[in-house]
Amino acid sequence: MRDWTKQRTERTARLKGAMPLATGKIVKAEQVTELLGHLIKSGDRVCLEGDNQKQADFLARCLTQVDPAAIHDLHIVQSGLVLTEHLDLFRLGIARKLDFSYSGPQSGAIARALDQGKIELGAIHTYIELFARYSVDLTPNVALIAAVSADREGNLYTGPNTEDTPTIVEATAFKSGIVIAQVNEIVDKVPRVDIPGDQIDFVVEAPEPFYVEPLFTRDPGAVTESQILMAMMALKGIYAEYQPKRLNHGIGFATAAIELLLPTFGEKLGLRGKVATHWALNPHPTLIPAIESGWVEQIHCFGSEVGMDQYMSARPDIYFIGKDGTLRSNRLLCQNAGLYASDMFIGSTLQIDLAGNSSTVTPDRIAGFGGAPNMGSDAHGRRHVSDAWLKAGREAAGHSGLLVRGRKLVVQMVETFGEGMKPAFVEELDSIALAKKLGMELAPVMIFGDDVTHIITEEGIANLLLCRNADEVEQAIRGVAGYTPVGMARDRVRVEELRARGVIRRPEDLDIEPLEASRNLLAARSIRDLVTWSGGLYVPPSKFRNW
Amino acid sequence: MEKFTIRAQARTSLPGRGKQAIVGVVASGNLEILLERTEPDQTVVVDVVTSARGFQTVWEAVIADFVTRSSPGGVRFSIHDNGARPDTVMLRLMQGVNVLEKTA
Numbered sequence: 008m009r010d011w012t013k014q015r016t017e018r019t020a021r022l023k024g025a026m027p028l029a030t031g032k033i034v035k036a037e038q039v040t041e042l043l044g045h046l047i048k049s050g051d052r053v054c055l056e057g058d059n060q061k062q063a064d065f066l067a068r069c070l071t072q073v074d075p076a077a078i079h080d081l082h083i084v085q086s087g088l089v090l091t092e093h094l095d096l097f098r099l100g101i102a103r104k105l106d107f108s109y110s111g112p113q114s115g116a117i118a119r120a121l122d123q124g125k126i127e128l129g130a131i132h133t134y135i136e137l138f139a140r141y142s143v144d145l146t147p148n149v150a151l152i153a154a155v156s157a158d159r160e161g162n163l164y165t166g167p168n169t170e171d172t173p174t175i176v177e178a179t180a181f182k183s184g185i186v187i188a189q190v191n192e193i194v195d196k197v198p199r200v201d202i203p204g205d206q207i208d209f210v211v212e213a214p215e216p217f218y219v220e221p222l223f224t225r226d227p228g229a230v231t232e233s234q235i236l237m238a239m240m241a242l243k244g245i246y247a248e249y250q251p252k253r254l255n256h257g258i259g260f261a262t263a264a265i266e267l268l269l270p271t272f273g274e275k276l277g278l279r280g281k282v283a284t285h286w287a288l289n290p291h292p293t294l295i296p297a298i299e300s301g302w303v304e305q306i307h308c309f310g311s312e313v314g315m316d317q318y319m320s321a322r323p324d325i326y327f328i329g330k331d332g333t334l335r336s337n338r339l340l341c342q343n344a345g346l347y348a349s350d351m352f353i354g355s356t357l358q359i360d361l362a363g364n365s366s367t368v369t370p371d372r373i374a375g376f377g378g379a380p381n382m383g384s385d386a387h388g389r390r391h392v393s394d395a396w397l398k399a400g401r402e403a404a405g406h407s408g409l410l411v412r413g414r415k416l417v418v419q420m421v422e423t424f425g426e427g428m429k430p431a432f433v434e435e436l437d438s439i440a441l442a443k444k445l446g447m448e449l450a451p452v453m454i455f456g457d458d459v460t461h462i463i464t465e466e467g468i469a470n471l472l473l474c475r476n477a478d479e480v481e482q483a484i485r486g487v488a489g490y491t492p493v494g495m496a497r498d499r500v501r502v503e504e505l506r507a508r509g510v511i512r513r514p515e516d517l518d519i520e521p522l523e524a525s526r527n528l529l530a531a532r533s534i535r536d537l538v539t540w541s542g543g544l545y546v547p548p549s550k551f552r553n554w
Numbered sequence: 555m556e557k558f559t560i561r562a563q564a565r566t567s568l569p570g571r572g573k574q575a576i577v578g579v580v581a582s583g584n585l586e587i588l589l590e591r592t593e594p595d596q597t598v599v600v601d602v603v604t605s606a607r608g609f610q611t612v613w614e615a616v617i618a619d620f621v622t623r624s625s626p627g628g629v630r631f632s633i634h635d636n637g638a639r640p641d642t643v644m645l646r647l648m649q650g651v652n653v654l655e656k657t658a
Binding site for chain 1: 583609616639645648649652
């Protein structure tokens with residue numbers, strides 16, 4: 008007779024071993040490493056909560072201190088691999104296999120560890136893709152998570168940075184897994200219950216508050232005239248043309264420039280209320296002037312942003328705010344919103360090839376995907392219509408038949424030369440060489456060319472929806488690739504033909520005078536201006552303050 | 555550091571009466587251009603001093619497009635470049651001739 012409760016029996020046995028170290032659910036910080044020794048077994052799948060921003064950094068440190076002779080071959084399944092401790096687990100032989108989404112600051116270290124064979128790579132996922140696999144075949148045995156506060160029953164308040172926590176806990180707790188939370192403080196009553204206590208096994212008050220990285224703060228002082236010109240083209244050539252109301256912006260300076268032009272150039276174009284009213288977006292400080300000018304109806308957030316909490320708390324009509332008065336973010340739900348409920352994604356990339364495939368991989372860095380592939384892809388399961396979605400679909404089909412489905416607008420903004428005069432347009436993506444070197448079956452591609460609808464550079468807009476074959480796509484891309492080798496190798500006659508058809512549009516075709524692309528157009532020209540726009544509610548982190 | 559001079563013939567001499575202008579700054583990723591109306595009617599002379607090596611063909615392509623677009627005959631351009639990208643170079647050149655043209 009088959010035993011149907013092996014996982015539950017195993018869980019009970021582990022909890023029994025750990026019980027002497029806890030008072031109820033509360034464990035002392037200095038006993039956490041010993042606790043983990045009882046709760047984690049070799050070969051376990053472990054999620055060590057590393058979100059885009061919030062990090063279970065104390066628990067990560069404790070896990071690096073277990074004895075690798077006793078605990079080894081862990082399979083790490085988490086969205087963000089951003090702390091040095093995350094890599095230490097592999098270096099020390101505690102962990103072996105890795106499935107993740109995003110690595111940011113550790114992108115160089117991951118590439119080296121893969122090259123040295125220290126990491127056995129499962130796959131690099133997008134966020135919702137990894138979360139989906141938590142429910143199917145990558146369910147964690149143990150989750151080590153982070154929250155702001157807990158009560159003695161284990162009810163958790165995650166604060167504005169809820170991010171991935173509910174998703175991780177759901178998958179772990181209901182499949183006989185074990186959940187351990189580090190919190191900044193243990194309190195009598197939490198401000199709100201983000202995670203119910205019966206899903207939490209142990210709570211520890213960490214010696215230091217968990218670390219949060221400001222990721223979405225772009226200083227208006229650093230926005231260049233080229234980025235302003237591209238933003239003007241985007242507003243006139245895309246926003247005014249398709250009128251996308253629901254959208255997501257990437258985190259680069261070009262999209263920050265768009266946000267800062269909404270109340271000025273956008274207002275002049277008469278677009279307020281017609282475009283960009285509903286957002287799936289992190290709390291970008293550069294959107295404050297547009298919010299204050301009445302452009303925005305509502306914003307759902309993946310996570311929070313350092314310094315934005317008071318501002319958002321004071322704007323509950325715009326943001327999702329709990330009864331306690333602070334932001335509730337949720338990465339899974341917001342990613343889902345970006346995938347299914349948005350008419351447009353517009354963001355930057357590092358490299359684009361002649362088919363429009365784009366990648367942020369360089370030969371020695373694997374930054375992962377994060378959420379961009381979800382934002383920047385057309386969801387084939389979408390069935391509801393909008394004007395923007397239908398217009399894009401009809402342009403792609405070349406007609407408006409009975410069953411022409413719509414398309415999400417996926418717009419890539421890229422300056423033709425990146426840092427160190429590295430051309431952004433290439434014949435072959437660097438990720439292909441990297442995949443060969445590491446023996447990957449498929450090179451990491453951030454956004455595939457068949458999902459991209461427009462490419463904007465300082466030279467103009469290429470509308471790939473209107474291209475009828477791969478050859479036209481190639482010349483449309485060369486035609487906006489400026490003075491890069493790819494751009495200089497264009498077929499000038501064919502590029503002019505594409506321009507005559509409106510596939511390529513130059514600033515002058517859009518009646519935009521490049522000399523008007525001045526910083527005076529920005530609604531805020533400094534971080535301090537953003538503080539002023541917010542009525543003092545935005546409190547920028549010190550590294551962005553120069554007063 | 556690299557120095558070279560690019561010469562071109564414009565279709566016409568630049569309109570307006572401005573004799574001299576300076577645009578831009580020698581900050582990182584930027585450039586400074588001194589424009590002087592000292593050349594014969596259709597002649598264009600561009601002296602480039604740049605911190606980035608190996609981009610002379612890109613400069614030639616940018617200047618050729620600029621001369622076609624703006625026809626700045628009679629003007630000598632002295633450029634101090636600190637790693638500006640081609641689009642920034644084009645923008646500053648256009649800003650410069652705009653000043654000379656608008657000066658009554």
